[in-house]
Amino acid sequence: xxxxxxxxxxxxxxxxxxxxxxxxxxxxxxxxxxxxxxxxxxxxxxxxxxxxxxxxxxxxxxxxxxxxxxxxxxxxxxxxxxxxxxxxxxxxxxxxxxxxxxxxxxxxxxxxxxxxxxxxxxxxxxxxxxxxxxxxxxxxxxxxxxxxxxxxxxxxxxxxxxxxxxxxxxxxxxxxxxxxxxxxxxxxxxxxxxxxxxxxxxxxxxxxxxxxxxxxxxxxxxxxxxxxxxxxxxxxxxxxxxxxxxxxxxxxxxxxxxxxxxxx
Amino acid sequence: xxxxxxxxxxxxxxxxxxxxxxxxxxxxxxxxxxxxxxxxxxxxxxxxxxxxxxxxxxxxxxxxxxxxxxxxxxxxxxxxxxxxxxxxxxxxxxxxxxxxxxxxxxxxxxxxxxxxxxxxxxxxxxxxxxxxxxxxxxxxxxxxxxxxxxxxxxxxxxxxxxxxxxxxxxxxxxxxxxxxxxxxxxxxxxxxxxxxxxxxxxxxxxxxxxxxxxxxxxxxxxxxxxxxxxxxxxxxxxxxxxxxxxxxxxxxxxxxx
Numbered sequence: 001x002x003x004x005x006x007x008x009x010x011x012x013x014x015x016x017x018x019x020x021x022x023x024x025x026x027x028x029x030x031x032x033x034x035x036x037x038x039x040x041x042x043x044x045x046x047x048x049x050x051x052x053x054x055x056x057x058x059x060x061x062x063x064x065x066x067x068x069x070x071x072x073x074x075x076x077x078x079x080x081x082x083x084x085x086x087x088x089x090x091x092x093x094x095x096x097x098x099x100x101x102x103x104x105x106x107x108x109x110x111x112x113x114x115x116x117x118x119x120x121x122x123x124x125x126x127x128x129x130x131x132x133x134x135x136x137x138x139x140x141x142x143x144x145x146x147x148x149x150x151x152x153x154x155x156x157x158x159x160x161x162x163x164x165x166x167x168x169x170x171x172x173x174x175x176x177x178x179x180x181x182x183x184x185x186x187x188x189x190x191x192x193x194x195x196x197x198x199x200x201x202x203x204x205x206x207x208x209x210x211x212x213x214x215x216x217x218x219x220x221x222x223x224x225x226x227x228x229x230x231x232x233x234x235x236x237x238x239x240x241x242x243x244x245x246x247x248x249x250x251x252x253x254x255x256x257x258x259x260x261x262x263x264x
Numbered sequence: 265x266x267x268x269x270x271x272x273x274x275x276x277x278x279x280x281x282x283x284x285x286x287x288x289x290x291x292x293x294x295x296x297x298x299x300x301x302x303x304x305x306x307x308x309x310x311x312x313x314x315x316x317x318x319x320x321x322x323x324x325x326x327x328x329x330x331x332x333x334x335x336x337x338x339x340x341x342x343x344x345x346x347x348x349x350x351x352x353x354x355x356x357x358x359x360x361x362x363x364x365x366x367x368x369x370x371x372x373x374x375x376x377x378x379x380x381x382x383x384x385x386x387x388x389x390x391x392x393x394x395x396x397x398x399x400x401x402x403x404x405x406x407x408x409x410x411x412x413x414x415x416x417x418x419x420x421x422x423x424x425x426x427x428x429x430x431x432x433x434x435x436x437x438x439x440x441x442x443x444x445x446x447x448x449x450x451x452x453x454x455x456x457x458x459x460x461x462x463x464x465x466x467x468x469x470x471x472x473x474x475x476x477x478x479x480x481x482x483x484x485x486x487x488x489x490x491x492x493x494x495x496x497x498x499x500x501x502x503x504x505x506x507x508x509x510x511x512x513x514x515x516x517x518x519x520x521x
Contacts, residue, residue: 057420081420085413092512093435105431106421141512157417167420 005032005068006197007056007165012065013222014051025051027222028065033199033214038191040200040208042254043218044262049201052223053167056199057081069165078165080107082158082196086170088150090142096153097138100125103161110161128156131193132186148179152186159190168200172207181239184210188236205254209247210237217257227257302482307489310482317471322490325456325468328384329498332391333452340396340448341441344403348437349429354404365397369455373462382463391455395448402444406437439513442506449498457491 012029015022025048033039041049054060055067058074067074082103090099104110104121114121129135132152134145142150151171158166168187172180188211191198202208208215209231217227231250233241241247284304290296291303298306311318343361347354369390376386410432418428460469472487507514 054416057416059416059419077419077422079422083417083420085417087411087413089411089413089417091414091432091435093438093510102431103421106418106423106427108422143512161421 004035006035006037006070007031007033007199008066008068009056010066010068012055012062012067014048014055014060015063024222026055026218027224029223029225031216031225033197036195036197037214038198038200038212040202040212040215041218042202042205042208042215042258043223044220044258045203047218047220048223049218050169052218053083053169053199053201056165057083057167080161080163080165082161082163082166084151084154084158084166084168084171086173088142088147088154090150090153090157092141092143095139095141096129096134096145097122097125099142099153100129100156100160102157107161125156125160128160129153131190132156146179147175148183151175151179151183155183155187155190159194159196162194162196164196166196166198168198168202170202171200172204173202180204180207185238187211192236205251205258206242209233209250209254210242215250215254217254217261219261226261227254229254299479299481302485306482307485310480311486311489314483314486318468318486318490321466321471322468322487322494324384324466325387325453325460325491326494328387328460328467329391329449329452329456329494332388332456333395333449333498335388335392336395336399336448336452337445339392340399340444341403343396344400344437344441345407345429345433347400348404348407349425349433361397361400364393369394370458370462373459376459377463383466384464386463387456387459387467387469390459391452394455395452398444398447398451399441402440403437406440407433410436439506439510442502442510445502445506446499449502450495453491453495453498 460467
């Protein structure tokens, strides 16, 4: 199955600052991700993973190289992107439902339609909340929810406007192991039904393998791609999958590559 | 639990009354003459005796203070939003604000009197000039401490600066605003009373000055008590308003059901 690249990076480098104090965060990245593909980027902390996220979404512009999203060069923040971070960044003054509705207030064409079609949009938000098991919590404030529930809501907010691209920056990093593994399933379910392209930045190798089709390993700063691993496990995957030999084999190969990098 | 709550309600009254009692006893014990430090009972007598005068003047003070305070909220909010939202405005304006805030406002009153004459307007302007600064600083702090991730989420949705300001900046800085209102209202009283003392023929400041020139010291103290009471009253109103408007910022004090 040949996929046309949806996100493409060609020789992308980013250097913060100038002269002696300059810091190269990522160096000559070349990557490509197909439409509706789930890609994970793993690597040691401080390897420029978060910089990569900002580059792809156009929040930062590269010092050199080209980034293409949907065939167009990125020169300003890319439209229709969903983002979810490690801390849920839900707004404490809004109810969960109002938080989920936020993208409708900003993204075209929903912004113009929202006032006249509020009912329809509210129903959509309610539906998505129900899909991640938060149906009964729409009117609660985020700070009345547990950490795992907050991240579910966070995913809803990132996906409600049906973005073509979802960026996940260690979204499950702050959760306990049980909640995290539970949310892998939630995440996979959303991805399977909505078919968006997703880029997941994480340092949890099992998480990367569980969720993605392709895993990129980045080196220590300045970040370069040093290894690529295709995950050929069938979908939908479950926690059972994580005990299968093939899964363990892939995780081991990744871990070996990373520890080799560390010993240099 | 109920005992503790009742105690919390009683404590402020108990402490206030206790202080008055100590004061009363000390005056009586050391035979302090009333024109140096009148006993609380004498002050309350003056309060009752001159109640019409006091009511009239203190209402005027309340009026100028509230007007000055309202202007300070508007002005402080606008300046705070401007310096919080733009690094350039911050760099340019902040030193000027610090400089202005360092000027004793009592020194401004004569100038304001030259411009506007004595009376209500100098009191309003002085109240404004003391009260706007903490509001501006707090609102700016609220804006400046927005989590960068929150900003990124909005930017990646395609939000412009105005949308980031209205969706995140302003709600985010509301707790800071309301916290500063409590400080600002008490400062506004200081401003208006100072101005009335220097240049006015109305208001509680004027009443106190004229009473002291006639050596009616109990009346002076009665004026002080009234200013203090009005300050507490307005502070409480600000607190109630704060709790109502920014319930989410007080989540620690609330039992989640």
